[in-house]
Amino acid sequence: MTIPTAALHTAAERFGTPLYVYDAAELDAALARVRAAFGPARVYYAMKANPNLSLLRRLHGAGVGFECVSSGEIARAEAVGAIGPQLLVNGPAKSDAEYAAGARLSATFIVDRVEEVNLLPPQSRALVRVNPALAVSTHDHLATGAAGSKFGVTLQQAPNVLDALRVAGHTALGLHVHIGSAIRDAHDFTAAFGRLSELRQQTGPLAVLDAGGGWGLDADLYGIAREAWATAGVFGAELWVEPGRYLVARAGTLLTRVVGSKRAGRNFCLVDAGMTELMRPMLYGAVHPVQALWDGQERENWDIAGPACESGDLLARDIPLPHPKRGELLAIGEAGAYGAAMSSNYLTRSRPAEALWNGEKWSLIRRRETPQDVWAAEV
Structure with a gap:
């Protein structure tokens, strides 16, 4: 992925997170x-x-x-x-x-x-x-x-x-x-x-x-x-x-924000994306590269944990990160394939927005679902 870090921050601010971004x-x-x-x-x-x-x-x-x-x-x-x-x-x-x-x-x-x-x-x-x-x-x-x-x-x-x-x-x-x-x-x-x-x-x-x-x-x-x-x-x-x-795999990145951290036997970096946005780690044991988009000198190993009430809702394990603070951004790489495509509405979660970077600017190519979108077909 060649998208500048500043552009990733801009996309997260503009479209919210979790967010799939693609590099044309x-x-x-x-x-x-x-x-x-x-x-x-x-x-x-x-x-x-x-x-x-x-x-x-x-x-x-x-x-x-x-x-x-x-x-x-x-x-x-x-x-x-x-x-x-x-x-x-x-x-x-x-x-x-x-x-x-x-x-x-x-x-x-x-x-x-x-x-x-x-x-x-x-x-x-x-x-x-x-x-x-x-x-x-x-x-x-x-x-x-x-x-x-x-x-x-x-x-x-x-x-x-x-x-x-x-x-x-x-x-x-x-x-x-x-x-x-x-x-x-x-x-x-x-x-x-x-x-x-x-x-x-x-x-x-x-x-x-x-x-x-x-x-x-x-x-x-x-x-x-x-x-x-x-x-x-x-x-x-x-x-x-x-x-x-x-x-498409390397063209796609999942942006997710830190919502908190927990030390409970293991170090957990809690984020706003999980198995409903990226199923591959839970389904296949897939390993995706993770990049912290914030600075910090001292690093520890953290498990990246999503919001679902499922023990398997982990996007990655033992990732060396600076201490995570609420609001910071993580980039989950190689997520352009079977990421958004396999995302789900489990827990009535809205599937994420998607945006495309053309080297100069962002285009929204899928808007974020609302709860009403999720239940629109129900009678």
């Missing part, structure tokens, strides 16, 4: 890194990472398509003008509404199970998602390519599913693989691509290999890209990729 320059830089590594591969943004319409418009304007896993995400893609080849519809349990919306927009469907061949709208374009049954270097909840996960067809099933698509009158474009999110070891991708390559004798040439995403923020993109292109070459296919967290 970092979003652009992340996309540039992907394109530099993967060359002419077609890029689809995995919208679930962060579906804010302003960010989607920026990505769409840069020529990025979208991978969607719900009717709401499909509607967002349509709202920013993404249709046809710019749109993928994914998910292990698609609804009738999602099939209908995808068909209306001429999207490409990612087939996740054998029975889905008979559920597709007539004459669909489709990819077959393959589960390579690998143990990968990420949290169990993020490992979508493991043998016990709910995603994809087996390596043995994939050629028959491609054939079944053709027999049913669909266009079987090729194969899709996505082994998880926040993958730490690039060799996991090598292993997954290798297992797909073994299918070449059974499938023949294919038009598309979709290599998914899931790259760690410090991953060797060039190395992963070489392996992905080599596998695409085995099939004579063009390459598609689906980065989500990689594009």
Whole structure:
């Protein structure tokens, strides 16, 4: 993140906290890194990472398509003008509404199970998602390519599913693989691509290999890209990729104010954001960098604790901070993915506002909810 500290203070004063802020320059830089590594591969943004319409418009304007896993995400893609080849519809349990919306927009469907061949709208374009049954270097909840996960067809099933698509009158474009999110070891991708390559004798040439995403923020993109292109070459296919967290994580920061401190066996820095604003630490054990936006020489280790009546409502542990004082600001980094997107109204808390920094000024891109917004749909 390149947003000046003074600008972060300005945003917190102007829009209040908790507040998600995004750095447009970092979003652009992340996309540039992907394109530099993967060359002419077609890029689809995995919208679930962060579906804010302003960010989607920026990505769409840069020529990025979208991978969607719900009717709401499909509607967002349509709202920013993404249709046809710019749109993928994914998910292990698609609804009738999602099939209908995808068909209306001429999207490409990612087939996740054998029975889905008979559920597709007539004459669909489709990819077959393959589960390579690998143990990968990420949290169990993020490992979508493991043998016990709910995603994809087996390596043995994939050629028959491609054939079944053709027999049913669909266009079987090729194969899709996505082994998880926040993958730490690039060799996991090598292993997954290798297992797909073994299918070449059974499938023949294919038009598309979709290599998914899931790259760690410090991953060797060039190395992963070489392996992905080599596998695409085995099939004579063009390459598609689906980065989500990689594009938006470092662009986003959660600003939260200190409301107090407590020494009770451990040192607790109490803040106005918690699990309702940033679920990842509680859900995945995710570790986010934390920066104190105030000065102080002496530092101690503090746990960053939110306001929910839940023992697990901790944003970070053992963070060295100057003594926290009420009203000071903390910046929780790498929060642009699955931060605002997974925020909730638990405890009738209002989801936070979101703002975008363009290098010179702030734009409000989501207003803070009111309590009335939270219960507006209740009857």
